[in-house]
Amino acid sequence: MIKTTIIIFVLFFLAFCGFVVYDLTTAKRRKEVYRVKSSATAYLLLLPSVVLAFLFIMLPILYSLGYAFTDYYLLDPDNIKFILFDNFKELFEEISEKGMLYNAIKNTATFVIGVVPLQIILALLLDLFVNRPGFGSKIFKVCFFAPVVISLSVTAFLWQQILAPGEGGLLNSMLSVFGVPPHDWLRDPNTAMPCIIVLSAWQGCGYQMLIFLSGLSNIRKDLYEASSLDGANWWNKFWLVTWPGLRSTFVYILITVFIGACRIMTQPMLMTGYQEHTVTLSYYMYQVGYKDYWVGTSTAVALLMTIFIGGITLIQRRAFREK
Amino acid sequence: MKRFLISIISIILLLALSLSMTACGGDNGGGEGDDFEIDENGNVVTIVKIMFHVDKKSTEGQAYQKRINAFNAEYKDKGIKAQAIFKARTTGASGYETELTNNKIEGTLADIITFDAPNTAAYANSGLLYDISSLIPAEDQEKFFSLNKYNGKLYGLPIQESSAGFFYNKNIFRAAGIDVSAYTAENPWTFEQFKDVCARLKAHGVTAVDMRLDATKDETAPYLLYPFIYAAGGSFVSEDGLTAEGYYNSAATQKGFQFIKDLVNAGYTSNSIGPTDFFTGKVGMYLSSGWTIPELDNKYRENFGSRDGWGILPYPKDVTAASATGSWSYAITNNHHADKTAAVELLKFMTSAESSRAITDATGMIPARKDAVKDYAAGSPEYTLLKQLELSGKERPVTVAYPTFSTTFNQIIYRLNNTNLTDLLNSQARELQKEIDKVKDR
CATH class of the missing domain: 3.40.190.10 (Periplasmic binding protein-like II)
Structure with missing residues (x-):
């Protein structure tokens, strides 16, 4: 593995050096003396970043790309064979047999469909709520942002206490006041994922609220004054002034929330464990790679997931492109 | 200019060389x-x-x-x-x-x-x-x-x-008029006697037993609960560890899981028992291993009056006696x-x-x-x-796909009450078999 790394590193480095030499000799041939000196300095300064980017970004990507076509078994790393598309074939078989991967895709889709709109709408509502001068707006901002800085494992634990089965659970004990019998929220396949969606939206919306707030600050105040003079009500102002002004912020939030949602793992892992009704793609990837030791299969899932997320992100960008 | 270029390339090559040498050093295994x-x-x-x-x-x-x-x-x-x-x-x-x-x-x-x-x-x-x-x-x-x-x-x-067993609160048992002195490791109680004691504890107004059905995220549930399946005459894999189908989903294995399910359905146990409920006198029995002994001796000594306030009962037997080891x-x-x-x-x-x-x-x-x-x-x-x-003492199944066994076992316990047991065991047996075949074929 180290030898391969060195070969890749040397190839990459030679390519970088070749590019530098080509650029500098071209500049020299054109007698651009100033550019030769400035470019040389720039390349030298760039070098540490390029090396770091190669080691910590490029190399893992290249390796995981390569492993997707191997039978890499974590307990036997010295014996890796190329098996071409066997991993992908196995994954598609598992989907067709409605195995765990099928559930992972289904649950991830459910989560994304649930959490993306919920989190964005919550963030927008909170943003409109706190973006008013008056007493308490700063306190509310801090309160709404607080869940973002709390560790996911801590919030998952807190919500486990809220959703605990039996009469001891906070939610169950509150509902019992209205005569609702205790429910096992996280074991019931119908309620487990909605609970995780609500928890995730609650935790994440504070961050999006801040981004929306910065977007709101860019909307000119005179537009609101003009619309008031034209007799616009609250809804007209929101729909015709605020929303168009937040469009680019919205696209950014939509894409980041979507990507984040596709990668969900911690909440189901801590709250339910590896279960059919809550397993997600990232969790499946972790389980297969680290618990069952099949790194090859796991990286094949990662590759498919990257292609899928990349594809959807491109579609989103195109769909919301400024005309 | 030429000299400048040469010096840049020399620096780059020197850096590459030193990095390569550092990496080569790693070939020695760092040790x-x-x-x-x-x-x-x-x-x-x-x-x-x-x-x-x-x-x-x-x-x-x-x-x-x-x-x-x-x-x-x-x-x-x-x-x-x-x-x-x-x-x-x-x-x-x-x-x-x-x-x-x-x-x-x-x-x-x-x-x-x-x-x-x-x-x-x-x-x-x-x-x-x-x-x-x-x-x-x-x-x-x-x-x-x-x-x-x-x-x-x-x-x-x-x-x-x-080895694990049922820690029991002697004060609760005395108050409920339950005598379990006859049930020893040499003469373990039966599944039916176990259920009978649970029923009497329930009638006394306490949760009968904490079977640790909530501990399905790690090895705790498989470690504590697998003996029930062996006791019912079931198993998980063949002797050579290569076959799961026909073992994991056999009638005897199902009987073992059904026993646990029956305890839940009868209200003797559940997955919502608090982690300290046994130690604070809300639960009659607690399935755990030897690691609970120091806890009872040190942390909860006051709650039981003395060391005589609690004891350990063996696993119940059915077709045979089996207990956790390893x-x-x-x-x-x-x-x-x-x-x-x-x-x-x-x-x-x-x-x-x-x-x-x-x-x-x-x-x-x-x-x-x-x-x-x-x-x-x-x-x-x-x-x-x-x-x-x-x-x-009977060890957990010896199989090259043990991590998958552990995962599938946890899933069974987790879904025990929401799914048809026969279907669940069939799907888990298939899953384990697939993994065993995959490891062996590698």
């Missing part, structure tokens, strides 16, 4: 240079590295360190020195296992590692462990309650043994050291009767060696666990 040292008399001392799964500052970690110090003192003149590495399981057993596999990839695997016994087959099959069958004499092997064997070969020796073990690894002489010396020292006693004194578990076991008073909690281990 080659640390394999030997020269002592003050100029003699070569072989370094043997041993990796533990606990924190150095924990009671167990300190016990290991003391034994390592004792080894170094004893072997000072024999040219061997042990070096302990502590990698605490901060993220559960899987985190430690990830560390092990990373070390293997990096070539920095310690000479001896500690590992969870059910992983013997998977580790041995992958070549992680060294076959020590010929290095440990047969008479020494006989001194252990259990051995880490796979395909007839010895791959590890246990650090300590474990703990962590030592193994010599297949690392870059071809000569295992020094590692074998350390392994023998760490598994000696003295070491066994020293470590179990710290952990409260049962010593791995028969000759290290203390004379417990008949009827005492420790006696019940020890006798049960001797008479009905």
Whole structure:
């Protein structure tokens, strides 16, 4: 593995050096003396970043790309064979047999469909709520942002206490006041994922609220004054002034929330464990790679997931492109 | 300009060269240079590295360190020195296992590692462990309650043994008028008698038993609950560990799981029992291992009045008696050291009767060696666990796909009440079979 790394590193480095030499000799041939000196300095300064980017970004990507076509078994790393598309074939078989991967895709889709709109709408509502001068707006901002800085494992634990089965659970004990019998929220396949969606939206919306707030600050105040003079009500102002002004912020939030949602793992892992009704793609990837030791299969899932997320992100960008 | 260009390229090449050389150094496994040292008399001392799964500052970690110090003192003149590495399981057993596999990839695997016994087959099959069958004499092997064997070969020796049972609150039992003195490790109660006691406890107004049905995110539930399946005459895989279909989903296996399900349906147990409910007198019985004894002796002594306020009942039997066994073990690894002489010396020292006693004194578990076991008073909690281990201890399934077994078992317990048991067992048997085939075909 180290030898391969060195070969890749040397190839990459030679390519970088070749590019530098080509650029500098071209500049020299054109007698651009100033550019030769400035470019040389720039390349030298760039070098540490390029090396770091190669080691910590490029190399893992290249390796995981390569492993997707191997039978890499974590307990036997010295014996890796190329098996071409066997991993992908196995994954598609598992989907067709409605195995765990099928559930992972289904649950991830459910989560994304649930959490993306919920989190964005919550963030927008909170943003409109706190973006008013008056007493308490700063306190509310801090309160709404607080869940973002709390560790996911801590919030998952807190919500486990809220959703605990039996009469001891906070939610169950509150509902019992209205005569609702205790429910096992996280074991019931119908309620487990909605609970995780609500928890995730609650935790994440504070961050999006801040981004929306910065977007709101860019909307000119005179537009609101003009619309008031034209007799616009609250809804007209929101729909015709605020929303168009937040469009680019919205696209950014939509894409980041979507990507984040596709990668969900911690909440189901801590709250339910590896279960059919809550397993997600990232969790499946972790389980297969680290618990069952099949790194090859796991990286094949990662590759498919990257292609899928990349594809959807491109579609989103195109769909919301400024005309 | 030309000189400038040459100097830039020279710097780049020099950097590349130095980086490559640093990387090449990694080929030695990062440990080659640390394999030997020269002592003050100029003699070569072989370094043997041993990796533990606990924190150095924990009671167990300190016990290991003391034994390592004792080894170094004893072997000072024999040219061997042990070096302990502590990698605490901060993220559960899987985190430690990830560390092990990373070390293997990096070539920095310690000479001896500690590992969870059910992983013997998977580790041995992958070549992680060294076959020590010929290095440990047969008479020494006989001194252990259990051995880490796979395909007839010895791959590890246990650090300590474990046995689980039903801790019960004697005060609650007395108040409910329940006499369980006849149920001993030598004469375990039956499934029906167990249900009867649960019914009487329920009638008394307490939750009958905490079966730890909530502990399905790690190895706790499989470890505590698998004996019920063996007791009902079921199993999980064939003798050779290669077939799951027909075993995991057999009628007898289903009967074992059904027994647990019946307890839930009857309201004797549930997954919503609080972690301290037994210790605070809300639950009559609590399924747990020997590690609960120090907790009851120290943390909750007041709650039970005295040590006489609680006891341990054995696992109930049906077709046969079966109880939980297995703990962590030592193994010599297949690392870059071809000569295992020094590692074998350390392994023998760490598994000696003295070491066994020293470590179990710290952990409260049962010593791995028969000759290290203390004379417990008949009827005492420790006696019940020890006798049960001797008479009905049955290890978890030996299979190369143990991690998948553990996952599928947890899923069964998790879904016990929401799914049809027959369908669930069929799908879990298929899942395990698929994984076994995949590992074997590799």
